[in-house]
Amino acid sequence: MTVRELDAAGITDPGLRVAYSRSRHLNARYGRTYFLATRLLPPERRPAVHALYGFARRADDIVDDLGDTATTAERSAALRALEERLDAALAGAPVTEPVVRALAHTADAYAIDPSLFRDFLVSMRADLEVTDYATYEDLRAYMHGSAAVIGLQMLPVLGTVVPREEAAPHAAALGVAFQLTNFVRDVGEDLDRGRVYLPADLLAAHGAHRDLLLWSRRTGRRDRRIGSALAAAAALTRDVYREAAPGLAMLxxxxxxxxxAAFVLYGEILDAVRRDGWSSVHRRSAVPRRRRAAVAAAGVARVTAARVGAAMRKGAA
Structure with missing residues (x-):
């Protein structure tokens, strides 16, 4: 965490500064697109976004990266312990785990509904037991906790020019759109973890199924039915981006x-998957670095214009 960001946010307690710095490190290391977009926020709001990301990443690590020898029961117990520490921190009890401490401070500072964090952990626990989804509706129920609530957590930090409840459905939709994008991009990696997030009914509509995905992953061979299903999943995801789009002007x-910037770059991940021939069973597509830099530069120009406008309005008031 840069000193400038911490100072701008008024975070002076040494322990809290360490906690927020840990969350920023996680965002910078694992959330490439997310971190780049966060850099476009005013400095005083960035620590809160890092805290939200850091906690989500900690829970995700328990589910997927606790170690090859960790059992489902051990992962479940670790998630329960994380939730207990979070509940204690939200209630005002002292905690030592950095990402929990930073999250509790952010939740208090921005009056974020604690139920959003609990709903998130419900979906994280589902990943320990559920390995596929029969229908898109089933997947949407999972994504309420794993994605929609992330958008809702972010909304108080971002701020709105309309009543928050008016912007909330669009913020939730954007969280879902981002996660669906990840599902389209990460089919192979998810298969390696024993999961298929593409709904079975969507796959079946194109003649594909779980066993076909596994065969393709194992052999390295492609199948047009998989490509057709991925194209359909991408089209579905584009529809969710359209649901989210009106919310941008409400911020x-x-x-x-x-x-x-996040809206553009995540959407372009779908373009990258298409350019790679819908081969996300075998490879992880990415937006070229030069394109990410161009979007970031355009964002910096818009940031400057927005801050100048805000300063002028403040001076005129």
């Missing part, structure tokens, strides 16, 4: 460049 002008 505080100084926050719009951040979310606008």
């Amino acid at each position: 505080d002008p100084v926050a719009r460049p951040c979310i606008g």
Whole structure:
């Protein structure tokens, strides 16, 4: 965490500064697109976004990266322990785990509904037991906790120019769109973890199924039915981006460049998967670095314009 960001956010307690710095490190290391977009926020709001990401990453690590020898029961117990520490921190009890401490401070500072964190952990626990989804509706129920609530957690930090409840459905939709994008991109990696997030009914509509995905992953061979299913999943995801799009104009002008950049870059991941021939069973597609830099540069220009406008309005008031 840069000293400038911490100072701008008014975070002076040494322990809290360490906690937020840990969350920022996780965001920078694992959330490439997310971190790049966060850099477009005003400095005083960045620590809160890092805290939200850091906690989500900690839970995700328990589910997927606790170690090859960890059992489902051990992972479940670790998630329960994380939730207990979070509940204690939200109630005002002292905690030592950095990402929990930073999250509790952020939740208090921005009055974020604690139920959003609990709903998130419900979906994380589902990943320990559920390995596929029969229908898109089933998947949407899972994504409420794993994705929609992330958008809702972010909304108080970003700020809105309309009543928050008006922007909330669009923020939730954007969280879902981002996660669906990840599902389209990460089919092979998810298979390696024993999961298929593409709904079985969507796969079946194109003649595909779980065993076909596993065969393709194992052999390295492609199948047009998989490509057709992925194209359909991408089209479905584009529809969710369209649901989310009206919410961009509802955000505080100084926050719009951040979310606008994420909106563009995540959407272009779908373009990258298409350019790679719908081969995400075998490889992880990415937006070229030069393109990410161009979007970030455009975002910086919009940030500057938004801040100048905000300063002028403040001076005129």
